[in-house]
Amino acid sequence: MRETSRRDFVAACFAGALLPQAPPKSRVVVARDSEKPDPARLLALLDRTVQALENRDSAREAWRNIVRPGETIGLKVNCLAGRGPGASTTPALVEAICERLQQAGVPAKNIIVFDRLNEDLESAGFRIQQRGGGIRVQGNDGWGYEADLMVYGSAGSLVSKALTRVCDAVINLPVLKDHSIAGVTLALKNMFGAIHNPNKYHVTAGNPYVADVFMLPPIRQKVRLSICEGLVAQYEGGPSYMPQWGWPFHGLIASRDPVALDYTGWQIIEKKRAEMGMKSLQELKRAPDYIATAAQRRLGTNDPRMIDRVEV
C-alpha cells in the first residue's frame, strides 16, 4: 500500500473541500395501493412510504430515524372538512402512525393529535382525549395560544401552545386536495391550523402568507415530516368535502421537504384536472404561487430537477 505523505493528505483534504458539492435532492415518496386499503393494508402502505423515504429496511428503523425516544410528537391533522372520504385526515392513518411511533420508542402519553378546534376533530371522527395517560387529542381551543405575537414578513400570529410548549417535533398530516382560493392545501398550508388567525391570510391566494406562516420559528423548526393523505383525493371544490370531485388515489405522499411535497401534490392534482377536462389552476388564476415563495424563503425546493420523486 502506497504510503501517503502528510503533504499529500492535506492536499487531498483541501481538494475535496474546494470541489463544488451537488446540493442534496429532496426526496418525495409517492406510495400507491391498488385498492382502497383496509387498516392492515394502510399500515403496509405507510411502512412502504416511510421506509422508502428514510431508505431503511424496516419500519421500526425508518421511524427511529425520524423520532427519538423521549420526544413528544405532535400530529397536525386536517379536519376542516369534517367526515367523508378524502375530506379530512382519517383516524385510521393516525392510528397507524401512532402504532409505529410507539414501536420507535415514543410512548402514547408523548403523542398528541391536534388541529384548530375540538369541534373540527370530532367532526372528522376523532375522540377528544385531554387526559388519561394515553394519546392526547385536542384542538387549539383546548391547548390555547401564546399571548405574544410571532412575526415573519406578512405573518403576525399567535401560535398554538401545542406547538410551542408541548411538542418537540411535528408530523404534518395534510390531505391531498385543491383549495378554492389558494390553489392547493397541502403541507405548507396545513400549518394554518396552528395559528390563531388563518382567515386573515387567504387574500392574494395565500401568497406570501402561507410561506411566511411556515417561517414562524416553532413551525419551521419543529415540522419534521409531512405525510399527505390521498386515499381519496380531491381535485376541485376544496377545502370543503365535495365527493363529486374526489378520486381514489389510494396513496400517501411523504417528504421531509414541505415545499417539494406541495409541488409534487400540486402536479398530481393538475394532472387529474387535465384528465377530467378541467382548466388548470393557473388558468383559473389560483395557482399556488406561495409554493415558489416558500422555495425563495428556503423552506425547501420547488425545482423538479432537485426533487427525487420515488414511486413505490
Added chain:
Amino acid sequence: MAAADARFVREASYYEKLPNRKIKCKLCPRECVIDDRERGYCGARENRGGAYYTLVHSRVCAANVDPIEKKPFFHFRPGTLAFSIATAGCNVNCKFCQNWEISQVRPEQTMSDYMPPQRAVEIARQNRCGAIAYTYSEPVIYYEYMLDTAAAAREAGIWSVVVSGGYVQQDPLKKLCPRVDAIKIDLKAFSDRFYKEVVNGELKPVLDTIVTIHASGTWNEIVYLVVPGLNDNEREFAALAKWVKGELGPDVPLHFSRFYPQYLLKNVPPTPVATLERAKAICDAEGLHYVYVGNVPGHPGENTYCPKCRKALVRRTGYTIDAIEIRRGKCKYCQQPIAGVW
C-alpha cells in the same frame, strides 16, 4: 350549531348563495367567497351548510363607559358619556391596530358576555350614558347586533354613535345611516398603497362611505391617524384637505391623531407633534373649519375655535371639557353657526 354559541348566532344579512354550498358575503367590499364550514376574512361570520351566519350577535368582548370625546366626537353632544361596546373581528388588518387583541381574533378566542340589545340599553341607562358607541373593533362586522341595539337605544332615548373604518358596502351603509346618530370614520391614509400594504384594505370604498354618510345628514367626523414614515407626507395632507373641502365642505371635523407604537408597528416611533401641527396648518389653509390635533392631551389643537372670530368655543384637556361657549349652536361671541349636534 354548538350549544355553547347558539345564543350568539343569527343568520347574516347581505350575502348571496352560490353553487356547491358556497356563499358570497356582500357586507363589505372584500366580498369574501366562503366555502362550507369556513369563515370570511373578518373571522366573525361563518358558512354553515350553504347559509351564512354572524357568530357575534350580542357577543360583547369589550365594554366600557367612555366620554364621547374619546371616540373622538368633538361636535356631537359634548360631555356625553358613551357606553362603548365591541365584539371580536374586523374586515381589515391595520398593522398599527391598538385593539388587535379583539379585532384580529375569532370570537371564541375572546372572553365574551351575552349582552342582548335591551341589556346594553339597560347598562347604558344605569351608568347615565346618553349614548351607546359601537367601537373598539369594527362595528360593520357586528352589523346585525349594532342595528338591533341602535333600534332599542332609540326607543329608550339613547343616541347611537359608530366608530368605524368605513370599509362597508353602500347598501348596508345606507340602511345604517338613518338608524344611528353619528358616525366617525377612521380614514387610515389618503393613498391606495397605504391601504394595500399597511391596512390590507382599499381607499376608494372608504371615501365613498364618507360621502354617503355626509349626504345622508347623519353627523360625521373623520380621524386620520398619522404614522411616521408611512402616511405623513405633506402632499397627502394637501390632497386630503382638497378632497374634504370639495366633497364634504369645510364643516366636517377632521382629527389628525398621534400614533403610538402598537401591534405590528412597534418599531415605529410616536408621531412628532410638529407633524400633526403641520397637517392641521395645511388643512386650515385650505379653508377647513374644524381641524384638530388628537391624542396630545393639553394641546391647543384639541380646542374648537369659531371659524369666523377665532375665539375658543370648546376648551378641552384630553377628554375633559373645560368650557363650552356655544349657545343654541352658535358662537357666543359673533353668532356664527357652529357645525355639529349640540
